[in-house]
Amino acid sequence: MRTFILYSRKGVTEEWKGDAIDAGRMDVVSDCIRSAFLLSHDLRDDVVFYVCLNGPPNPPKCLKVNKNDVEIDAVKMNNKLKKLIKNAEKKSFQELIRELKGDFFVLNEKGEIGIPQSENPIFVLGDNIGLPKNEEKFVERFKAKKLGLGKKHYFAKDAITIVNFLCDQK
Numbered sequence: 001m002r003t004f005i006l007y008s009r010k011g012v013t014e015e016w017k018g019d020a021i022d023a024g025r026m027d028v029v030s031d032c033i034r035s036a037f038l039l040s041h042d043l044r045d046d047v048v049f050y051v052c053l054n055g056p057p058n059p060p061k062c063l064k065v066n067k068n069d070v071e072i073d074a075v076k077m078n079n080k081l082k083k084l085i086k087n088a089e090k091k092s093f094q095e096l097i098r099e100l101k102g103d104f105f106v107l108n109e110k111g112e113i114g115i116p117q118s119e120n121p122i123f124v125l126g127d128n129i130g131l132p133k134n135e136e137k138f139v140e141r142f143k144a145k146k147l148g149l150g151k152k153h154y155f156a157k158d159a160i161t162i163v164n165f166l167c168d169q170k
């Protein structure tokens, strides 16, 4: 199983009204979910996605997203996410890391480029602002490796696509 964890610094922790951009960049979260699962004419079966939400009104919360929650259309995915928020659990990023079993890879441009060698990789990414240093250090305690995708700075959604490509080469 391939797991992605997106750390969202400002993503809201309750159903929102209006634009996802104004809801702590929930558009970024929505795009990342679609990148994690979607192929041109198919959905990946072997992916689980978590987002850790740290925005108002009741942080921190973690939402687990499965294949069945995913919408192909971007607008529909945004709207679905509004509803899915109700399923988010009161849980911090660190609690989630403690709970999951697998090999951790922190996405960081200073990391080593390569194909992740693991049957159960868990990829940790930051949102548009990036992963807070203290959270990155916390994951490192769990023998996390730093995975780099080169010196260019990618959107989180594109970093996820590249990681999926790399894992597909294994």
Ligand SMILES: C[S@@+](CC[C@H](N)C(=O)[O-])C[C@H]1O[C@@H](n2cnc3c(N)ncnc32)[C@H](O)[C@@H]1O
Pocket (backbone or CB within 6 Å): 106, 107, 108, 109, 110, 124, 125, 126, 127, 128, 129, 130, 131, 147, 148, 149, 150, 151, 152, 153, 154, 155, 156, 159
């Ligand atoms: C838009 S970037 C974050 C930008 C933020 N200003 C920063 O400095 O982290 C979103 C996330 O994608 C991942 N990412 C983007 N480019 C990468 C690269 N070249 N190598 C590894 N990870 C990358 C990182 O996890 C990053 O936190």
